[in-house]
Amino acid sequence: MKLAMMLLTLVTFGWGGSYDPFLLDTQLSLLPKIAMLEKNLTQSPAKSPIKILIAYDSGDERTAETCSKILNTKFNGRLNGHPLSVTTLPFDKLDNSASYHLVYALKASLSQLKKVHNIAPGAVTALYDADKLGEDGLLFSVQMERTPIIMINAKALKENRFSFPDSLLEIARIVQ
Numbered sequence: 001m002k003l004a005m006m007l008l009t010l011v012t013f014g015w016g017g018s019y020d021p022f023l024l025d026t027q028l029s030l031l032p033k034i035a036m037l038e039k040n041l042t043q044s045p046a047k048s049p050i051k052i053l054i055a056y057d058s059g060d061e062r063t064a065e066t067c068s069k070i071l072n073t074k075f076n077g078r079l080n081g082h083p084l085s086v087t088t089l090p091f092d093k094l095d096n097s098a099s100y101h102l103v104y105a106l107k108a109s110l111s112q113l114k115k116v117h118n119i120a121p122g123a124v125t126a127l128y129d130a131d132k133l134g135e136d137g138l139l140f141s142v143q144m145e146r147t148p149i150i151m152i153n154a155k156a157l158k159e160n161r162f163s164f165p166d167s168l169l170e171i172a173r174i175v176q
């Protein structure tokens with residue numbers, strides 16, 4: 001009950017209505033687990049950390065930090081036996097100096113999303129706005145209908161040669 005009240009408080013003060021708190025929480029629950037289905041990620045030694053980057057626009061610093069805290073709390077600092085390392089960076093500070101396993105982009109323009117795609121070769125990429133999935137080069141998003149719908153960018157899947165189980169591809173909605 002205390003956790004629910006804390007999350008409600010964070011939602012009220014941290015996101016101020018610009019993000020759907022239920023969608024954000026659903027994405028933060030599902031996307032790291034989906035990323036771990038990629039066969040190359042699961043081949044990492046168990047002691048090596050899974051690195052997640054949350055990319056955000058100016059004005060979304062609090063949301064990005066809240067997302068980081070939620071991920072660490074939700075997964076107790078570990079994901080599939082690997083230590084979890086979550087970093088937040090604004091879009092204008094993104095560069096190729098670090099590598100990540102999963103990059104999650106909050107609300108962004110198309111040029112910012114393309115920048116995320118370009119700085120993260122080989123990383124599983126996801127974005128908050130499912131309606132922008134397509135030409136940006138990012139791989140995943142989750143949107144809410146009656147149930148959560150996993151969206152996969154077919155072009156990004158093919159170009160990056162990701163290897164996900166067929167069962168995931170069967171339940172996901174493929175965007176051309």
